[in-house]
Amino acid sequence: MMEFVMLHLPALQVVVPMLAAPICLLLMRGGLAWMLALVTAVLCFAMSLLLLQQVIETGPISYHLGGWEPPFGIEYRVDAMNAFVLVIVAATSALVLPFARRSIRAEIEPSKQALFYTVFVLCLTGLLGVTITGDAFNVFVFLEISSLATYVLVAMGARRDRRALTAGYTYLVMGTIGATFYVIGLGLLYQATGTLNMEDLAVRLQPLGDLTSVRAGFAFIMVGLALKLAMFPIHAWLPNAYTYAPSVVSIFLAATSTKVAVYVLLRFMFTVFGYDFPVVELSLSTVFLPLAVIAMFVASAVAVFQTDFKRLLAYSSVAQIGYMVLGFSMASVTGLTATMVHLFNHAAMKAVMFMVAGAVVYRVGSTAVASFAGLGRQMPWTMAAMVVGGLSLIGVPLTVGFISKWYLILGALETGDWIIAFMIVASSLIAVIYVWRIVEVAYLTPAPEGAKPVSEAPLSMLIPMWTLALVCIYFGINAELTASIGQTVAEALLNGNGVSPAVAIPEVVPATDGAMEGAAP
Amino acid sequence: MNQHIILRVITKILIAPIILFGLYVQFHGDFGAGGGFQAGVIIAVGFILHALIFGLSTTQQVMPMWVVRTAACFGVLIYTGVGVYTMLNGGNFLDYDFVSHDPVGYAVAGQHLGILLIEAGVGLTVAAVMVLVFYGFADAAGLFGTERD
Numbered sequence: 089m090m091e092f093v094m095l096h097l098p099a100l101q102v103v104v105p106m107l108a109a110p111i112c113l114l115l116m117r118g119g120l121a122w123m124l125a126l127v128t129a130v131l132c133f134a135m136s137l138l139l140l141q142q143v144i145e146t147g148p149i150s151y152h153l154g155g156w157e158p159p160f161g162i163e164y165r166v167d168a169m170n171a172f173v174l175v176i177v178a179a180t181s182a183l184v185l186p187f188a189r190r191s192i193r194a195e196i197e198p199s200k201q202a203l204f205y206t207v208f209v210l211c212l213t214g215l216l217g218v219t220i221t222g223d224a225f226n227v228f229v230f231l232e233i234s235s236l237a238t239y240v241l242v243a244m245g246a247r248r249d250r251r252a253l254t255a256g257y258t259y260l261v262m263g264t265i266g267a268t269f270y271v272i273g274l275g276l277l278y279q280a281t282g283t284l285n286m287e288d289l290a291v292r293l294q295p296l297g298d299l300t301s302v303r304a305g306f307a308f309i310m311v312g313l314a315l316k317l318a319m320f321p322i323h324a325w326l327p328n329a330y331t332y333a334p335s336v337v338s339i340f341l342a343a344t345s346t347k348v349a350v351y352v353l354l355r356f357m358f359t360v361f362g363y364d365f366p367v368v369e370l371s372l373s374t375v376f377l378p379l380a381v382i383a384m385f386v387a388s389a390v391a392v393f394q395t396d397f398k399r400l401l402a403y404s405s406v407a408q409i410g411y412m413v414l415g416f417s418m419a420s421v422t423g424l425t426a427t428m429v430h431l432f433n434h435a436a437m438k439a440v441m442f443m444v445a446g447a448v449v450y451r452v453g454s455t456a457v458a459s460f461a462g463l464g465r466q467m468p469w470t471m472a473a474m475v476v477g478g479l480s481l482i483g484v485p486l487t488v489g490f491i492s493k494w495y496l497i498l499g500a501l502e503t504g505d506w507i508i509a510f511m512i513v514a515s516s517l518i519a520v521i522y523v524w525r526i527v528e529v530a531y532l533t534p535a536p537e538g539a540k541p542v543s544e545a546p547l548s549m550l551i552p553m554w555t556l557a558l559v560c561i562y563f564g565i566n567a568e569l570t571a572s573i574g575q576t577v578a579e580a581l582l583n584g585n586g587v588s589p590a591v592a593i594p595e596v597v598p599a600t601d602g603a604m605e606g607a608a609p
Numbered sequence: 610m611n612q613h614i615i616l617r618v619i620t621k622i623l624i625a626p627i628i629l630f631g632l633y634v635q636f637h638g639d640f641g642a643g644g645g646f647q648a649g650v651i652i653a654v655g656f657i658l659h660a661l662i663f664g665l666s667t668t669q670q671v672m673p674m675w676v677v678r679t680a681a682c683f684g685v686l687i688y689t690g691v692g693v694y695t696m697l698n699g700g701n702f703l704d705y706d707f708v709s710h711d712p713v714g715y716a717v718a719g720q721h722l723g724i725l726l727i728e729a730g731v732g733l734t735v736a737a738v739m740v741l742v743f744y745g746f747a748d749a750a751g752l753f754g755t756e757r758d
Contacts, residue, residue, distance in 0.1 A: 092696075092697075096696050096701070096702065099692075099696065099701065099702035103689060103692060103693065103702060106685070106689050107686070107689045107690075107693070109685070110681075110682035110683070110685040110686050111682070111686070113678065113681075113682050114679065114682050151701065151702075152701055153701060153702055153703055154701060154702070154703040154704050154705070155700055155701045155704035155706060
């Protein structure tokens, strides 16, 4: 059994949630569907850990779907980078689902709950698929699965606030434009090279750097992905989507979907095109770096003036995405390490913050900053978790945020960019303001007269919340694991184009003579 | 639509050939253009035409919401199920060579059977989802008591 699982681990990572999704719908009962979704998420988490361990021990794994050799068939390719992102996605889902049970019961009408878990598991399938596949077109297919599921998930917040419908619709339009740009770009690359396998693309694109169509393809893919990851200034869909989505969806999306988009962007920039590719260096220094710096300041400043906690967090996310983009736009090992570490760290801290928002919605029914008044006494554990998450967002030492910023500043100093290093610190000071606003209301403003007493969030919410809060602290004190993985990834991406020989899973080759007739479905 | 006897009669005559043509496209996918996606849409058209002429509530007596939804799920399950079956038989995911038990000499048969099953799953899901989408839009106001969820 174990041998079977290990042999097919890359496929099972996606197949298990894909099987679970329709069964969730067939179950029809919210509670049963929740149970199945939880089991699925835990299994996915276990598999992603096994994959990460296997990759660290034996190097990249290649799994041939349908037994077709790459570059002809679809290849699932796992290396340290995507194994790490798989762990982030699967771990978030496994932590969000225990939290979801009560939150979803309160926020989604009973007849839609089974449907919600179905779509949630589909979204998980899509995100895992995008991350694991080594085929550029397969990325698009899974991107669409996860995006379509996400639009539905966001719109399901309509019961709490009707504006979720327009938020979901805007996201649908923007997301579809992003996906279309990605496919157009991919079409141009396919036309130039005749292949869709990423490793094969990387080899064949090397001599084609001067081709205008390939450069246009690069631009289309980058803009499409930048839309998906809500890079400033095309982040407009994100604040509404995160604000009006059901709490559970905000947690899950904030921690995973933008991270997966960053991963795909890195994969294309450094593995498929490669750092030597003519336009890559140019776009990093003239487009990505300035936009990242502006995002850090503008989005943080906008966050300061928000009156809604979730919207504040959403703008903070745009700023934090700026840090990730800043990291890789330095194109140095330290900078890329910062991006990889921040992928993990930001997932943890934002998940904590949005879980706090979810718990407050559950108990108070609102996420307005004003409604936090007096919660410091009434929900001490929730607010303490909020403080931990907030300190991480600022980047205070002994939290994960410090580690990310430490590597970012190191990267900036390496290249002698004192101004950038200064800006990283300065933008963190803006984070102090918006975090302090919440802390002030929660701890120093007394609860309004005559307000109903609020009790602490239930344990099923506190346990996942505090697990993540402890992650924020633990990996802030001992960052060896995240930093070493980040560094391995960064070195692989910058040296040797990220292409390293994969260990192919041995295949049983059946004696066939004319088995080549299968038409693609 | 009760007074439009021509439309009603023509529709009754047309629905069977539409579904038959859908099945033709489905199985023609083995040899050339065709396959589950196109066939699914054509088959769904049969039901949509029925609903346009005879009304949504009549169609939902023939094809209730729960049947359509279950069909949509089973299509995906068939697709993934074939993949899991090939893995259990010793191949990679969706390696049709392993659809038949003994790979030696049966691989060609396996490839045929594998793609047939996969396309059946695709056709089922596409047809069901098309009908679901139509039900959703046609009854957006909830007038026909479509089960809303």
